[in-house]
Amino acid sequence: MPLTAQNHPLAPLDAADADMLSRVQQLVQDTIGPKANAVSRDDAFAWETFRTLADSGVIATAFPRELGGSEASMLLRVRIIEEIARVCSTAASIVTGTDLSSRPIIAGGSPELCARIVPPLARGETQSAFALTEPGAGSDLARLGTTATRDTGGYRLTGVKKFITRATVAELFVVVASLADGPGGSRGLTAFLVPRDAEGLSVSPIIPKLGWHGVPIAEVRLDGVPVPASHRLGEEGQGMALAQDTLVRARVGHAAIALGRMTGALQLAAQYAGHRQVSGKAVGEHQGIQWMLADMAARIEAARCLVYSAAQRYDRKDAETSIHASIAKMHSTDLCMRVVVDCAQLFGGNGYLDAYPIERFLRDAKMNQIGEGTSEVHKNLIGRYIMKTASAMSRHPCLDFEPDLFGAQ
Ligand SMILES: Cc1cc2nc3c(=O)[nH]c(=O)nc-3n(C[C@H](O)[C@H](O)[C@H](O)COP(=O)(O)OP(=O)(O)OC[C@H]3O[C@@H](n4cnc5c(N)ncnc54)[C@H](O)[C@@H]3O)c2cc1C
Structure with a gap:
């Protein structure tokens, strides 16, 4: 159904x-x-x-x-x-x-x-926040500027983190920083657990945003914050490897939010179209509207299959889970954006009013295309994966001509 x-x-x-x-x-x-x-x-x-x-x-x-x-x-x-x-x-x-x-x-x-x-x-008695993004580094994590320098018994963290969800309420922060003198002299990214009351940690007021209200974001400043070695998460330089499972889970999560939101938007639009009368019949009785609904329903169902299969791959510990999480995230979040725009259209002027729920679906949809790797970042990952896989496959049987016909020589 x-x-x-x-x-x-x-x-x-x-x-x-x-x-x-x-x-x-x-x-x-x-x-x-x-x-x-x-x-x-x-x-x-x-x-x-x-x-x-x-x-x-x-x-x-x-x-x-x-x-x-x-x-x-x-x-x-x-x-x-x-x-x-x-x-x-x-x-x-x-x-x-x-x-x-x-x-x-x-x-x-x-x-x-x-x-x-x-x-x-x-138990939901405390909360933590994940602090990776910085004013100068989001998609491009090589630009992360927050540093961890060694200090007696641990480290000191210095830097600024931006867009941090729950920063205003979290008791704990997972902070990813670049080790000033990492293993072999590298600037390996390392994760640390920092309590809110650590000396030198401060949180900005809430940063106003378009949607996702109820989960505010803020900036987190770290000014030489002392962190004991016991609060390092994983090994030095392993911050991104450690975050890998987290990011895969988060990407499937974003895909599932987008899936749920577009399903809800379609339910709202179809029920509204069943009641609203124009030109002598319900909006939903016009063939053009039914075609829109049919297109949306078919695409949503295809996205659902992608999201569920990415989740099942995760549960089976499939080696290709990560790329399928990217595919599900990119497809579901991009589709959700288009679906909520079309569903808002079906509400006519009412779709633009605060009183109708579809306007918040529209405001919220944009975020899923940005968080946990933007759609462009996932396209890059998927594109690179396709090129690598294609070159490792045996030649397609219909591509049986000589190498010079590729224009490679
Ligand atoms: C509401 C909200 C909550 C958030 N919560 C958190 C949080 O809790 N913790 C946290 O750490 N972060 C959080 N973020 C940050 C979020 O993960 C980043 O905003 C996101 O990763 C994009 O980074 P950026 O904003 O720096 O964009 P940029 O990296 O500056 O990207 C700008 C544009 O360039 C495009 N682009 C980038 N690289 C490429 C490329 N190679 N090829 C083509 N296009 C490219 C991007 O897709 C984008 O369109 C949150 C953001 C928002 C808006």
Whole structure:
């Protein structure tokens, strides 16, 4: 059924997972959906939404069982994120943002550090933020300017991080810095866990933005912040390797948010078009409108298959998960942008009004094309992968002419 993912053949869930999903669906219907418009009006952290997600066990799905979580499969997480994003981008991004900001701690923290820090995160008693981007370095991480210099018993961090989600509320920051004298003299990127109250760390006021209200961003300044060696996450110089799993999970998460949002937008537009009368019949009875709806439904369903299969690859630890996460992220987020624009069009002038939900879907959609690698960055990754794979494949049987016909000589 193109309008919902119910009983999708690519997303078989066992009884426990199906039960969790149906509890989330109820929450979406009763609580998250009805409050979503109000949440989107104010760019202060959406505490009530966060508490709802923590109390219902959704936050815990990002964490390992031995650290107090319920460790959901990626497939279940994708289904949960999709359901929530169908009504509220803020709530969905709280779910994905928890993952982004906590996985480097789980992956690189010592057992002692994890045992102390992670269970309160899993219970939603504390929050962490992921601080990678800087004013001069987003897509191009080679330009990262935040430095870590060695100091007695640890390091000192200096630099500025920009666009940091939850910076205004997080108790902990995962900061990626470039080691001034890394292994072999390299400037290896290294991740550190920095408490909010560390000397020399300051957070700017909220930076106003277009959408994603309820999950504010701010700038984080580090002015010679002392960090003990026990708070280094992973080995020196391994910051990006450590972040790799985090980024793959975050990319699948962005793809799932976009999938949920465009599904929700199509549901809204189709229901509106079923009621609104123009030229003697409902908007949705005009053939031109039905063609628009059909195009959107077919493309959304194709995106759904991509997102679910990327999630399944992640769960199976497939060697090609990363590139499929890029494909799903690029395709789903770019398509979502087009779908919400078309759905807003179906609302006519009402689509432009605050009173109708489609205007916030439109404002929120842009972010998914930017966060966790812009669409252009993913196109680069995919393009390079295609060229590498093509050159490693045996020659296509229809390309059986001599090398000089390639014009290569
Ligand atoms: C609401 C919001 C929340 C965020 N939350 C966080 C967070 O919690 N933590 C964090 O660390 N960061 C966060 N970010 C930052 C986000 O990840 C970056 O904005 C993103 O990676 C893009 O980097 P940039 O803004 O520096 O753009 P730039 O890298 O300056 O890119 C500018 C343009 O150039 C294009 N471009 C770049 N390189 C290439 C290329 N090689 N070929 C072709 N085109 C290219 C880009 O696609 C883009 O269109 C957030 C951003 C926003 C808007």
